[in-house]
Amino acid sequence: MLSLNAEAIAAIRAEGEKAYPDECCGFLCGDTDEKGGRRVEGILPVANASEREEKxxxxxxxxxxxxAASRAAGAAGLDIIGFYHSHPDHPAVPSEYDLQLALPCCSYVIVAVGKGMAEELTSWELSDDRSRFNQEL
Amino acid sequence: MAVTILIPTALRAFTGRQSQAQADGKTVGEVLKAFADANPDVRQHLYDENGELRSFVNVYIGDVNIRNAGGLGGPIEDGDTLTLVPAIAGGVVCEPEQKP
Known part of the structure; x- marks a missing residue:
């Protein structure tokens, strides 16, 4: 389960709009409780390193x-607990490609950006058997 | 003194929620093997079915990615810190004609 405050949601939506029509991406910094619940304290945007024509x-x-992000988070007493990215002109639903490359025990926040405007924002966690994502937001 | 291994959040569920561990070895590969032997659940996430380091697992000694410096056979010394860094990627991956 993910706890994502309004400030972080607004920041992710703004990043998605700024990067449009490309995908944005970045880190969710926060902590994890004993039951595996994750709480976001802030985000760290990062450059999308995909090839220009693939972004x-x-x-x-x-x-x-x-x-570098892991060290920055660690210096603030936080961990990298997940990642965010945008789906330009597509729903905020993980793709098969997202599933293939997902890591366990992390949150994957996706914001849909339609025609440059941020729309739905969701969050997902990989199932234990890696067969699917479970929606947590 | 052993080598310290820093474990990313994504792998901590397989290491008893430890954020770091210690292991011995004269090469990076030996240290990783000792780490995997001590944490058997993490093995499948580090190595593929052929025993090769998975392509999405990067290993750093300090600031140096071992893929650029000797790989698993590269030397490592007591007191070094080895960081496991997962590769992160994803996206819509629609067909080219769907490009906005």
Missing amino acids: FHRFRIEPDDFL
Whole structure:
């Protein structure tokens, strides 16, 4: 389960609009309780490292950027607990591609951006058997 | 003194929720194997069915990705810190004619 405050939601929606028609991406920084519940304290936007001609339908985060974000979060006493990205002109539903590359025990926030305007925002967690995403927001 | 391994959130469910662990070895591969031996549930997330490090798992010694510096056979010393960094990607991946 994910707890996402209004400030973080607004920030993710703004990132999606700013990146349109490309996909935006970034980190969810926060902590995890003993039952696995995740609480977001803030987001860290990061450059979409996909090839220029692929950015409209793919995102990729460079491992160097992950390492830097992890250290920044750690310095603030936080962890990387998930990721966000946008789906330009598509629903806020994970794709098969999202499923193939998903990590366990993390939240995946998706914001739909239609014609440049942020729309629905959802969050998903990979099932234990990796067969599907379970919606948590 | 052993090598310290920093574990990302995504793998902590398989390491007893530890954020770091210690393991011994003279190469990166030996340290990772010792880590996987001590945490058997994490093995499938580090290695593929051929025993190769999964493509979405990056391993850093300090600021250096081992893929650019000797790979699993590269040396490592007691007191070093090894960080596991997952590759992150996804997206809509629609057909080109759907491009806005």
